Amino acid sequence: MLSLPPVLDHLDSNLDASLERLFALLRIPSISTDPAYAADCRRAGEWLVEDLRSIGFDASLRDTPGHPMVVAHHEGPSADSPHVLFYGHYDVQPVDPLELWTDGPFEPAIKEIEPGRKVITGRGSSDDKGQLMLFVEACRAYKKVNGQLPCRVTILFEGEEESGSPSLKPFLDANRDELKADFALVCDTGMWDGETPAITASLRGLVGEEITVRAANRDLHSGQYGGAAANPIRILAKILADVHDDTGRVTIPGFYDGVEETPSQILKSWETLGETAETMLGPIGLSELAGEKGRSAVELVWARPTAEFNGISGGYTGKGFKTVIAAEASAKVSFRLVHKQDPKKIRAAFRKFVEERIPADCSVSFHEHGGSPGIQLPYDAPFLSKAKAALSDEWPNPAIMTGGGGSIPVVGDFQTYLGMDSLLVGFALDDDRIHSPNEKYELTSFHKGQRSWARILDALAR
Amino acid sequence: MLSLPPVLDHLDSNLDASLERLFALLRIPSISTDPAYAADCRRAGEWLVEDLRSIGFDASLRDTPGHPMVVAHHEGPSADSPHVLFYGHYDVQPVDPLELWTDGPFEPAIKEIEPGRKVITGRGSSDDKGQLMLFVEACRAYKKVNGQLPCRVTILFEGEEESGSPSLKPFLDANRDELKADFALVCDTGMWDGETPAITASLRGLVGEEITVRAANRDLHSGQYGGAAANPIRILAKILADVHDDTGRVTIPGFYDGVEETPSQILKSWETLGETAETMLGPIGLSELAGEKGRSAVELVWARPTAEFNGISGGYTGKGFKTVIAAEASAKVSFRLVHKQDPKKIRAAFRKFVEERIPADCSVSFHEHGGSPGIQLPYDAPFLSKAKAALSDEWPNPAIMTGGGGSIPVVGDFQTYLGMDSLLVGFALDDDRIHSPNEKYELTSFHKGQRSWARILDALAR
Numbered sequence: 001m002l003s004l005p006p007v008l009d010h011l012d013s014n015l016d017a018s019l020e021r022l023f024a025l026l027r028i029p030s031i032s033t034d035p036a037y038a039a040d041c042r043r044a045g046e047w048l049v050e051d052l053r054s055i056g057f058d059a060s061l062r063d064t065p066g067h068p069m070v071v072a073h074h075e076g077p078s079a080d081s082p083h084v085l086f087y088g089h090y091d092v093q094p095v096d097p098l099e100l101w102t103d104g105p106f107e108p109a110i111k112e113i114e115p116g117r118k119v120i121t122g123r124g125s126s127d128d129k130g131q132l133m134l135f136v137e138a139c140r141a142y143k144k145v146n147g148q149l150p151c152r153v154t155i156l157f158e159g160e161e162e163s164g165s166p167s168l169k170p171f172l173d174a175n176r177d178e179l180k181a182d183f184a185l186v187c188d189t190g191m192w193d194g195e196t197p198a199i200t201a202s203l204r205g206l207v208g209e210e211i212t213v214r215a216a217n218r219d220l221h222s223g224q225y226g227g228a229a230a231n232p233i234r235i236l237a238k239i240l241a242d243v244h245d246d247t248g249r250v251t252i253p254g255f256y257d258g259v260e261e262t263p264s265q266i267l268k269s270w271e272t273l274g275e276t277a278e279t280m281l282g283p284i285g286l287s288e289l290a291g292e293k294g295r296s297a298v299e300l301v302w303a304r305p306t307a308e309f310n311g312i313s314g315g316y317t318g319k320g321f322k323t324v325i326a327a328e329a330s331a332k333v334s335f336r337l338v339h340k341q342d343p344k345k346i347r348a349a350f351r352k353f354v355e356e357r358i359p360a361d362c363s364v365s366f367h368e369h370g371g372s373p374g375i376q377l378p379y380d381a382p383f384l385s386k387a388k389a390a391l392s393d394e395w396p397n398p399a400i401m402t403g404g405g406g407s408i409p410v411v412g413d414f415q416t417y418l419g420m421d422s423l424l425v426g427f428a429l430d431d432d433r434i435h436s437p438n439e440k441y442e443l444t445s446f447h448k449g450q451r452s453w454a455r456i457l458d459a460l461a462r
Numbered sequence: 463m464l465s466l467p468p469v470l471d472h473l474d475s476n477l478d479a480s481l482e483r484l485f486a487l488l489r490i491p492s493i494s495t496d497p498a499y500a501a502d503c504r505r506a507g508e509w510l511v512e513d514l515r516s517i518g519f520d521a522s523l524r525d526t527p528g529h530p531m532v533v534a535h536h537e538g539p540s541a542d543s544p545h546v547l548f549y550g551h552y553d554v555q556p557v558d559p560l561e562l563w564t565d566g567p568f569e570p571a572i573k574e575i576e577p578g579r580k581v582i583t584g585r586g587s588s589d590d591k592g593q594l595m596l597f598v599e600a601c602r603a604y605k606k607v608n609g610q611l612p613c614r615v616t617i618l619f620e621g622e623e624e625s626g627s628p629s630l631k632p633f634l635d636a637n638r639d640e641l642k643a644d645f646a647l648v649c650d651t652g653m654w655d656g657e658t659p660a661i662t663a664s665l666r667g668l669v670g671e672e673i674t675v676r677a678a679n680r681d682l683h684s685g686q687y688g689g690a691a692a693n694p695i696r697i698l699a700k701i702l703a704d705v706h707d708d709t710g711r712v713t714i715p716g717f718y719d720g721v722e723e724t725p726s727q728i729l730k731s732w733e734t735l736g737e738t739a740e741t742m743l744g745p746i747g748l749s750e751l752a753g754e755k756g757r758s759a760v761e762l763v764w765a766r767p768t769a770e771f772n773g774i775s776g777g778y779t780g781k782g783f784k785t786v787i788a789a790e791a792s793a794k795v796s797f798r799l800v801h802k803q804d805p806k807k808i809r810a811a812f813r814k815f816v817e818e819r820i821p822a823d824c825s826v827s828f829h830e831h832g833g834s835p836g837i838q839l840p841y842d843a844p845f846l847s848k849a850k851a852a853l854s855d856e857w858p859n860p861a862i863m864t865g866g867g868g869s870i871p872v873v874g875d876f877q878t879y880l881g882m883d884s885l886l887v888g889f890a891l892d893d894d895r896i897h898s899p900n901e902k903y904e905l906t907s908f909h910k911g912q913r914s915w916a917r918i919l920d921a922l923a924r
Contacts, residue, residue, distance in 0.1 A: 204685060204688075206685075206785070208783045208785075210783070215748065216746040216747055216748055217746055217747030218746065220746060221868060222770045222772060222796060222798070222868075223666060223668075223798065223866070223867040223868020223869065224763070224867050224868060225742075225746070225763065225867070226666075226763070226768045226770045226796075226798050226867060227752075227753035227754075227762040227763055227766055227767075227768035227770075227798065227867070228739075228742060228743065228751055228752065228753055228759050228762045228763050229743060229746065229748055229752055230748055230750065230752040231752065231770055231771055233702070233771035233772075233773075233774050233793075234702065234703075234705075234706065234752075234770075234771055236699075236774075237698075237699040237700075237702035237703045237771065237774075238699075238702075238703045240695070240696065240699035240700075240703075241696075241699045241700045241702075241703030241704070242703070243696075244696065277690070280687075280690060281690065281691060281823070284678040284679055284680065284682060284687070284691065285678055285679030285680075285823075286677065286678055286691055286692055286823045286824075287822070287823040288692065288821055288822060288823045289690055290689075290690065290691055290692040290693065290696075290821070291689035291690055292689075297690050300689040300690045301686070301687065301688070301689055301690050304689055305689075306688045306689035308684045308688045308689075308693055308696075308785075308787060309693055309695035309696055309699065309776075309777065310684060310695075310777050310778055310783065310784060310785060310786050310787070310788075311695075311776065311777035311778040311779045311784070311786075311788070312695050312698075312699075312774055312775065312776050312777060312779070312791065313774065313775050313776075313779040314771075314773065314774050314775075315771065315772050315773035315774060315794065316772055316773040316794060317773045317774070317775040317794075320831065321670045321672070321772070321794055321796070321831035321832065322772060322773070322794075323668070323670075323770075323772060323796055323868070324772050324773075325770060325772070326772075326773070329774065331695075332777065332778060332779075332783055332784075334684060334688075334783070334785060336684070336685065336688050336689065359750055359752070360749070360750060361743070361747075361748045361749040361750045362748075369782065369783035370783065404685070405685045405686050405687070405688060405689070406683060406684075406685020406686060406785070407685065
């Protein structure tokens with residue numbers, strides 16, 4: 001039987017060496033969105049391939065129309081050992097405005113920001129190089145101590161996550177057999193707080209839709225026609241106002257079909273988190289929950305579907321005033337979906353809802369802006385329980401199950417192309433300043449995160 | 463007693479000479495909005511001063527910060543004869559796109575566009591040089607035949623009407639005593655059709671208002687906050703949707719205070735005009751009246767107040783989609799007012815209506831975009847009856863009283879600065895293409911319009 005404790009000891013005694021490896025990767029300015037850094041992106045991929053090969057992975061750099069993918073495989077103790085696909089990304093966000101960085105974004109360092117609290121600074125330290133190296137280090141230590149890994153492991157690191165992942169879907173589609181595993185491990189998330197690890201067990205999906213209401217065949221003078229001719233802004237406002245009732249519930253027929261109530265023990269665990277309307281909304285200058293009445297802030301964002309209006313335009317919107325009745329007005333509308341809501345049905349129901357509110361002499365057109373279902377891990381899945389226990393063993397507080405209000409596209413893509421659930425575990429903190437100057441990663445996250453992944457890999461194999 | 467018939471005869475026999483004078487004025491490219499034509503504007507004013515002096519007016523060009531005013535006075539038979547102020551404008555719109563003109567815009571000509579139907583072509587032929595010269599010719603003939611004018615006449619021609627009349631208010635304010643008359647004659651309107659003269663007896667006023675609803679202190683990610691945080695587009699849509707009830711009536715408390723029903727004989731006269739929802743809305747691609755139910759198309763536009771939404775914007779309005787909850791959203795709203803509605807009270811009532819619909823943690827700000835009351839001539843005023851009879855004597859069909867859906871600023875200004883009502887009479891037709899290429903004026907309008915003004919002047923003195 002493989003043994004975990006010496007793996008954890010090995011990680012403890014080799015922390016400095018693991019930091020040196022992370023720093024080497026952080027020094028490579030792999031900004032994916034700027035073509036000037038294309039060679040650096042490739043260099044970061046090559047560095048990872050070399051490092052994974054040194055552990056014993058069968059690793060290779062795989063070209064795409066954009067930046068290359070890193071794919072690596074390692075066998076497990078046997079052919080029927082659990083098989084996981086670990087996903088991360090080696091590309092980083094741009095660093096502007098450079099003058100706001102205390103240190104160079106690609107000159108990583110350790111800083112003690114308060115007594116006893118050290119952080120790793122640099123672009124990518126948290127998003128996502130620091131997070132992905134945790135898993136690499138866990139594998140390295142496990143292999144070193146036990147001569148093998150507890151599971152079959154496939155690794156996929158992409159280099160375009162920060163620029164929309166244009167190559168990911170085609171790559172998954174073209175390499176289904178090679179990349180398919182029992183489930184995916186996705187490391188792009190955070191902890192609840194510095195002492196409480198989290199597993200993201202649900203993510204909301206999205207239906208994006210643009211509607212354009214057309215009335216007269218040209219813009220009209222509001223003196224000449226006001227009171228007689230249809231005004232598309234008035235029609236649009238009425239449609240949007242009808243979408244919610246006075247309790248904040250969405251009124252579109254069938255909208256809540258398939259929506260399940262969150263289990264009460266999960267709701268109870270969320271109540272203990274201390275997140276309230278005040279803590280969630282206070283920092284953004286608000287105080288009142290705007291969604292369905294009678295539900296907590298956390299539940300509204302993690303577990304309830306919504307309708308949001310993301311943009312609206314029509315008529316004269318410049319400076320001053322113009323007495324015009326516009327020929328058309330449009331709105332961008334999105335729905336956040338939870339598990340079992342069907343994006344296609346939601347879109348169709350919304351379109352019907354809109355069409356029913358268009359006067360006979362006016363018209364409406366629709367433009368689709370993407371759709372993806374919500375993700376919900378079965379709360380009682382064994383791999384979830386095992387990971388939860390492993391994380392709870394490592395950290396001061398037990399791990400909690402959280403939800404994500406937005407989608408993480410790769411999770412949907414793994415579901416679509418590889419038929420796999422994803423276990424979302426990460427050790428970032430809310431104040432890591434990802435995408436901003438002075439990005440950092442807690443040294444504790446880097447250390448205990450390695451130990452956490454070693455524990456999870458070990459637990460999944462038992 | 464002064465005699466009208468020989469005046470009409472004189473106008474008939476001197477039509478060619480009057481056309482030559484109009485052509486001379488039309489050849490001056492007095493485009494007020496383009497500084498390159500400033501000298502031409504002045505030249506048009508000087509031409510009018512000279513012409514009025516030749517009739518016997520005490521005429522002068524009066525400088526303003528913009529283009530000069532023409533002011534002219536002529537005594538009447540006695541010091542207590544009726545005193546009218548005739549208003550017109552000698553400036554014209556730009557002529558782009560030049561390539562769409564069949565003839566040069568400043569090379570006036572007579573064209574026979576169908577057998578027996580001749581028109582005068584050229585920029586300003588209808589708006590407003592042709593219309594103002596009718597009155598000048600009527601005065602010239604009356605003076606020539608009778609040796610005097612039947613009324614005291616003051617003339618005001620401005621040169622900035624097509625560029626917003628920036629100098630008009632200050633000029634009226636500074637010259638109240640000189641310009642004050644019993645009432646004004648304003649010639650900037652049209653006939654009902656080629657055989658039916660019209661007097662515009664009412665004009666709707668306007669309250670313009672911009673509202674901006676603010677929610678969070680920054681734009682939010684709709685995944686992270688959707689369902690919990692207030693969405694200003696949703697709040698704004700609800701406010702706008704609440705402004706009208708299902709019957710098209712405005713719901714703002716007090717909105718209809720002071721609104722009087724149109725006298726039934728006026729409504730009946732409008733019914734005979736043949737203007738219906740079909741004839742009004744068909745040409746703009748619509749068919750259903752959108753205003754208060756149970757009222758005709760004509761009544762809705764001429765005699766009923768409205769609320770219109772002239773512009774709306776908020777969130778992401780570019781191409782594609784952005785999952786944002788905006789920090790703010792705004793709308794430009796206007797109210798068309800009828801006589802006795804108080805613009806200040808309407809604005810205040812609307813602001814209260816909006817504020818009552820703003821959640822406690824959100825805010826709204828207002829920006830005023832002008833306000834003017836509606837205008838309503840007393841249907842039983844003697845000057846109105848006299849003018850109506852005079853017009854009915856001249857044309858195949860009796861004159862009708864119409865309303866104007868929009869405001870004509872000068873009418874409000876005369877009311878405000880000089881305390882005068884305005885009699886709105888003009889002989890333009892809807893198809894005169896004012897402001898567009900190939901502007902024209904019916905030769906019949908030019909001929910019978912001169913005779914009409916002679917009749918009106920004569921009638922007003924009796």
